[in-house]
Structures are given as C-alpha cells and as structure tokens.
Amino acid sequence: MLLCPVSWAGAAAPFESTRDYILWYRNFDSPAINALVNLALRKTPEYGSFRLVRSQDLSQGRVLRELSRSRSRLVDIANVATSRERERFLAAVPIPIDGGLLGFRVCVVRPEHLPLFREIRTLEDLEESGIRIGQGTHWPDTEVLRANNIEVVTHTRYEILFSMLRNDRFECFARGASEVLYDLEVEADPNLVIEPDILLAYAMPSYLFVAPEDKQTAHRLQLGMERAILDGSFAEFLRTYYGRAVQELDLPHRRILVLENPYLSEESGNVGRQTLESLRHRLDILSR
Template identity: 60%
Template sequence: MNHCPRLLLVVVLMSLSIASALAAAAPAQPADSAESENRPQAQPEPELYRLWYRNYDSPPILSLLTLALSKTPEYGPFIIERSVEMGQGRALLELRGRSELIHIANVATSPDRERNLYSIPIPIDGGLLGYRVCVINADHAHRFRGVTSIDQMTDRGLRIGQGSHWPDTEILRANGAHVITHARFEQLFDMLLNERFDCFARGVSEVIFDLEITRHDQLIIEPELLLAYPMPSYFFVGPEDHATAQRIQLGMERAIEDGSFGQFIEQFFGYALKSLNLRERTLIELTNPFLSEETAAQGKRTLERLTQRLRSPMKDTP
C-alpha cells in the first residue's frame, strides 16, 4: 500500500510531461501548414522534343509544331531543340532506333515510312508539297520555255536534282525523269550551280524559304512550269512514341477546328502561292505509285482540290 502514492505521482508527472509536449507542439502545426501553402509549387519539367535540324530551320514547320504542342497544355510545358545535323536517311533511321538525337521529323510519306515509324497523318501544308517548281541557274531559263511534259524535259537533256532518300526521287524516275541525287540537301544547291543537273524540284511551300537560307544570287525559280503529284508531308516520330504522336495529332486537330491552322497556311504560304503565279504556269501532272492505299486516296483528293482551286478564277479575298 505504501507504493501507491509513488505510483500515482509517477503517472501524474508522465501525464503532465505528455500534455506539455503536446501543447508545445500544437502552435507549430498551423505555422508549418501556412508555410507549405505559401511555398511556390514545383513546376513540372518541360518535355524536350528534338526536331530534325532542317525542319527546325524551316520557319513554317517549326511554327506548326509549336502551334500543335501549344494546343495541348494538359501534356505540360515543352521545349523544342534543333537536332544535330544529319541527312534525311540517317534522321529516319535514328527515329526508328528510338535515338535521343532526334524525336520528330517532318518528311514526305511513303509506305515504308508509315510501316516503320509512327506517322501523324495530317498534311502539314495542306498538300502543297506535291506541287513542285524548279530552282534553276538564271542563265538556263531559256531551256525550259515551251516544255509541257516530263518527256520533253528528258528529250531536252534537262536533269532533275533530288535527295538520295527522298520519295520524290523514285516518283520522278517512275514518270520518266532523269534524276541526279545526293544525300546532303545543302550540297544539291552547289551541284546545281556546278551544272550537275538543271532543275532542283522543290515544293511550293518550301522553295522561297530555301532560297532565303541558301542565298545564291545565281539561282532563280523557273517561271513557267509546275509539277504536281500526290505527296502528303507528315510529322513522324519513333514507332513506340505514342505520347508524342497523340499530342501532335490532337494539337493539329484542335488547330484545324479553331481556325488557327488555316491562319498558319495563309501566314506562311499565302505569299508564296501568290508570288509563284501558280495559276499561270503549265501544269504537268504525274503519278505517285509509291503510296499506301489509304494515303494514296487522301493524296489524290487533296491534289484534285488544290488543282481545282488553282484553275478557278482568282478571288480578291483570301
């Protein structure tokens, strides 16, 4: 019985100690919570997208990719970087191999590319890549006068320059053209200046930008001819990069729906279409036997609509 008061005293002292500790801790909790609420929230790291260097250097392509990614804020912030310089063939191999050197490339489509890569099947320029004009030496313009077919170009000894890995190369050959190739895009301009070939066929949506970048005063755009064949140009990503493909496609679809894609076309290609005087040119229509069935149908419809627009009377309003 004599131990009970001591035991009671111990219990009381322990209780007081616990209560004191709790009381001391209690005021600190709201301060921590307030500090946590006021502390800036950590922002997610921007997603890095490496765009093939030739696309990055092209104002329309870089702007369209930026537009598409900006239309999908739920995917988070992003940064677009210029890839290391590499030819088109290697760029596509790097994409196929899931390389970190490159994540996105815009090129003309083909069945092989659609099989081995992940395509976003929306033509980035509305189908304009299939319309081609010739970049030529200014002194050779007379050699193209009166030409109305590929056969006539061949008969006159007019050779067309193209990239080694471009689908256009085989398309032009399949239509009877004499084609000279090189793996490096920039080298093709030097070859044209050195008369290794006579016509560097470039899309109407890209040719003006090409000449602004290369700055060769001796080269001009041939004023009379217009080659045309179905040639959709898509964004491509690696075969397993579903997230990037879905983001780009969703962004482009939203841009089409809200009208900003149409504004993009007018901003970057409206001047080119007017300045190239396409309606007055001799149209040489070619076939493209190297498209998948689905893409061929889409490309044919797009080409027909564009050709109809070219042949329709010019309107004063855009």
C-alpha cells in the same frame, strides 16, 4: 479537312512538367514547320509544358534510321514526305502539314538554263528534253521522278545539291512550293532563280513522323493539329506561311505537269489524290 477528329480521351495521363522535343534541324530552322510543331504542342497543355530543341545536323536518311530506333534520342520529331515504306516503320501523324503543297514543285535553275524550259508543255516534253533534276538520295520524290521516266541526280546532303546545281551537275533543283522561297532566302545567291512557268504536281503528303513506340508524342501532335483545324488556327497558319508562296510563284497560272506516285500507302494515296483533284481550288484559297 482530310481527317475526322480523333478523341484521345485518357491519353494525357500526368507527364513530366516539361519535356524537351528534339526536332530535326532542317525542320527547326524552317519558320513554317517550327511554328506548326509549336502550335500543335501549345494546343495540348494537358500533356505538360514543352521545349523544342534543335537536333544535330543529320541527313534525312540518318534521321529516319534514328527515329526507327526506339532508344535513340538524337531526334524525336521530323517532317518529311511520306511513303508506304516510311509509314511501315515509323509513326505518322497523317495530316499534311502544308495543305499538300510539298507535292507541287518548281525548278530552281541557273538563269542561263531558263531557255531549256520554254517549250515544255507536257510530261513527255520534259522526258525528251534531257533536263536532269536534282534531288536528295533518300527523298521519296527521287523514285517518283524516276518512275515517270525523268533523269535524276542525287546526293545525300541537301546543302550539297545547291553546289551541284551551280556546277551544272543538273539543270533543275525541284523544290516544294512550300519551301523554295525560304531556301533561296537562305542561299542568297543571285545566280539562282525560280523557273516561272512549270509546276510539277504529284501526290506527296508531308507528315510529322515520330518513333513507332512514341505514342505519347504522336497522340499529342495529332490532337494538337486537329484542335488547330477545328478552331481555325491551322487555316491561319497555312495563309501566313504558304499564302505568300502561292502568290509569288503564281502557282494557279503555271503549266501543270501531273506525275504518278506509285509509292504511297492506300490512305496517303487517297489524301494525295484529293489534293491533286482540288489543286486549283486550294491554290485559289491560299492566294487570297
């Protein structure tokens, strides 16, 4: 795996018998992320029993602000894409929760827009096509796409972006390969489809984040994930929740357009580059 196991000997002094961890509502509602956080917490029984609690419906920008405030208890844990800035003011658990798949993006489109994508073979073709991509205002992906000369249309709320797509505010809602199938199951809209041929690929590790002073939770999550890596349950988690996406989206056979991400820290940039360099290998493993 990408990180060497870390020993947190002595970190688990006696804690309260049960602790509530407030997980950002988008993560709580995601079967994969909810399962991973539960897995990490179950692997660390010495920290005491726990209960995951769904947060209020907060935008991603609000979640990050609340996490940065040490006295706020609106949210304790959030899974979002990383950036140099986020790692400066929050505590990151630097293990990509989905094996790096968040940086592999496909387009959710309206069926009538599919012909726009058929002749795109390179990043330059995408730049010149006039295709607009919808993204969240506070998502790191937004600045990555703009840095690669792609026109981006934004909104602060994820749910509103689907309405904007339906109303022709943009032609592609770029979603991570690890999340798009669940998104469309929730939307249940036959007028939204996945473009079948293009894969946008850039270094974008997705981490669990906690408040900077909440070292206990950071230690527990990292130790739990490291134990899951060592005993094979993390690999099983990846196959269970993301193997289907790799197969159904046919990721190994798509046209890959590689974008640069200039906004990562040195550590996360190295993680992201390793992910991109092993792209085919990772996809082949997950598709088995």
